[in-house]
Amino acid sequence: MAAADGSLSRDGLRGREAEQERVRSLIAAVARTGSGALALIEGEAGIGKTALLAETVTLARAAGFAAGVGKADELHHIAPLSSLAASLLHGDRPLLPGDAFADLAGSHDQRIWLVERLAEAIESKARGGPVLIALDDIQWADPLSRFALRHLPARLRTSPVLWVLTRRQGPGGPAEEIATAAHEALTTVTVALGPLSGTAIGQLAGDVLGAAVDDRLRQLLEGAGGNPFLAVEMLAGLRAAGPSGEPVPEGLVVGVRGRLASLRPGTLRFLQMGSVLGRGFTFQAAAALCGRPPAALLEALQEAVRAGLLDDEGDQLVFRHDLLRQAVYVDIPPSARKALHREAAGHLVAAGHQPIDAVSHILRSALPGDEEAAALLRRAADDVLPVTPGLAADLMTRALDLVPPPRPSGFVTGERAIVCLTRAGRDREALAAADRLLACRPPLDAFGRVQAALGGALWSLDLADELRRRTEAALAVGGAAPEVAARLAALRALALSRGEDLAAARTAGEDALRDAISTQDREAHVLALSALGEIAQNAGESALALQRFAALSAVDGAYLPEEIVAHLHLDDFACGERLLLRAADDAGSPRQAMLQWAQAQYHLGLGRLDDAETAFVTMERLEDDVQALVQQVNARVVRSRIALLRGDRDTARHHLAAARERRARKPNPGNTAVVHFLEAVHADADGDVARAVEAIRRVQRTGPFMRWRLLRDWAAAAVRMALRGAEHALAEDLAAQAQAHAARNPAVPTATGVAAHAMGLVRDDLGLLEHAVTLLRASPRPLVRAAACADLGPALLAAGRKAEAVTVLTEAHGLYAGSGAQAPAAAVLRVLERAGAGSRRAQAAPHPVHGWEALTASEKKVARLIAEGHTNRSAAETLVVSPHTVNTHLTSVFRKLEVNSRVQLANTVAALREN
Structure with a gap:
């Protein structure tokens, strides 16, 4: 039909x-x-x-x-x-x-x-x-x-x-x-969909013409190549011409021209204006482009609809097929198309449309030197930057092509292009764009703005020395506006946070913060607080780092994850939990991936390995989604350690390889050090003591600030490796670092306990090891306490204090087992058995990989809620987690239970209840 x-x-x-x-x-x-x-x-x-x-x-x-x-x-x-x-x-x-x-x-x-x-x-x-x-x-x-x-x-x-x-x-x-x-x-x-058969095309022709298809018509339709739309257009043209008309020429454009030839000139012009506006367009917009009032074009509209070229959908007119619009459009001379697109953009803006609505026309029409078009692209880029930074970067790159420097507007456009490219993660392009602008010898104020705009890209590229050099050069030449100078000073302090002279970096950061406050520039304020937070962390001053990050979070809520992690470094998990709950309740919580990072650190610190793994997996997925790979190396390092704690060596090696691959993409000192430490842990697990010690030495050479950030909880493990390799001087150096960190954080039980643990190992001092366990019983970190107990137990046995040793080793075993750390739990159990206290203890059965018992406790909670009919959002609200976390849990639940839908999950859970 x-x-x-x-x-x-x-x-x-x-x-x-x-x-x-x-x-x-x-x-x-x-x-x-x-x-x-x-x-x-x-x-x-x-x-x-x-x-x-x-x-x-x-x-x-x-x-x-x-x-x-x-x-x-x-x-x-x-x-x-x-x-x-x-x-x-x-x-x-x-x-x-x-x-x-x-x-x-x-x-x-x-x-x-x-x-x-x-x-x-x-x-x-x-x-x-x-x-x-x-x-x-x-x-x-x-x-x-x-x-x-x-x-x-x-x-x-x-x-x-x-x-x-x-x-x-x-x-x-x-x-x-x-x-x-x-x-x-x-x-x-x-x-x-391939070409239709000749039989199908013949049936189609019968539908359109209401009559049988003869040989002449069948031969004509071969020109459609099995394309039903082209066949219908040819048939429509034939029907319009009548039985005695000339055969329809082959080719759609020619066929459409034949149909358009019978239209009045005003109707043809109306269709051409519509084709410039797009497949769908408003009657008012086409009339404006025609330069006539809508009432004067009613007959043209009616004729176009009767001819089967347009459909009237009420709120807009639509070409019946894209090919029809394109056939009309290509008959407009190219120079006229450009002019019409430029005019269409002007009409849209004048009619109150958003700049983004006019962008397609600008991209097709703007010529070099069109500053009005460049300004429109800048406005559109600002509008879409939060949700499509890649598009914003493309628009600003095009705007810069229209008005390049040395025009004054070219430097303004270039500065904004650098910002958009950086937000889109295209840091190398941002750096290249900045260098092109600087090669044009900008005025001093523009020079400072370009260097300040480039700061984010240089930091992301791990070019701290280059960032310092550029900011110092911009500050030295002067001429920048006060707020720009404040940003440059803050960026310089941020660059100095990666250096060895942290006292000078702190002075620079405090000066930058005063400048930011005096100029009331929010960007400078955020940068200065970020720099001071980084400096405090690198100096191992956890309380000061919290102060800086809390102030930063108050200025910009996007930095709440940094404040949460700073609380955890002080063993203040209660405040960290309150902030995480607040973030879960906040519908507009920013930086979802970094919130997952903070959540993972929270679970890891409390020994909840399953939940920590889930948060790390979720964080990686979210970072991959937006291609902002910030914590990928660290996440894989911790996931590898979790796998080792579980006794899963194959998975641990897989994560080590992934960490190395991600480190190659972003080889900054932090990523390099943490991968070296993981290599040491793997070498130690493989029994290769020499390789483990060399990896620890590489960590020491990476940079002095890394010892505070990396060895905060792992100093005792590093000391143990050094002692096994008979590297007593290295072990003493590591223990001294732990003591220095404790001196900076005397109110943090984990810091003081780890320092006592490390020094007790170095000196083989039973009293220090006992003191370490006593200190760590005030720490909220069970795995750190378990490690100290596991080292104290054998020392007590050696001293002939078997009963106390059994008590401490039993505590270590319970802490490890309760966290899901099966490998060290098994090692402690072997010590107990050798002491004659654990011979009857059964080894834990291998954890199943499929079925209900393969689910973690959190996964079981999610499974039950979804089976009851909850959505991801309502389940997340019930559990006070993010919907992203629920999604990760649900993925694992479906894999382990081997189901494919919520209906199947509900049936599975119901069957378990019946049994």
């Missing part, structure tokens, strides 16, 4: 029976299993992707699915989330209410949080029945929608959500990224 305008209706989908059956089976599978799936429909333009998508939506709705359908647009592909919002909010039956995103404005400073809120809304909808989310022409989706679609299908894999995307064929692109990201988490199907 054909529609009134000669186009295919859904009932006229010919030759796609096999493809329809594939999507029908996928719909049935999602409805039956309750788990997610993704279908990618691909093919050349006009091959029938949209028709099959529409058929899929019809089938899904008939099967009880709630469906949201959207379409990305070639000229409207920049506004953040515009493509996905079309699938969720628009149409006769929107999937989500129109105000669903109204409360997300405050969350737009973080893409991860925005995606999580979207997931919560869709997950809540899916609790009432299966959901289909369809997006046509994914190749034109905006960057934020593409980011969301790379993560949402996997995040919602346990809910009955079917994602259907269409794309034009071609390598790479967003569709391939989305399908690759979803592939391992859920069923992913690609439906490739």
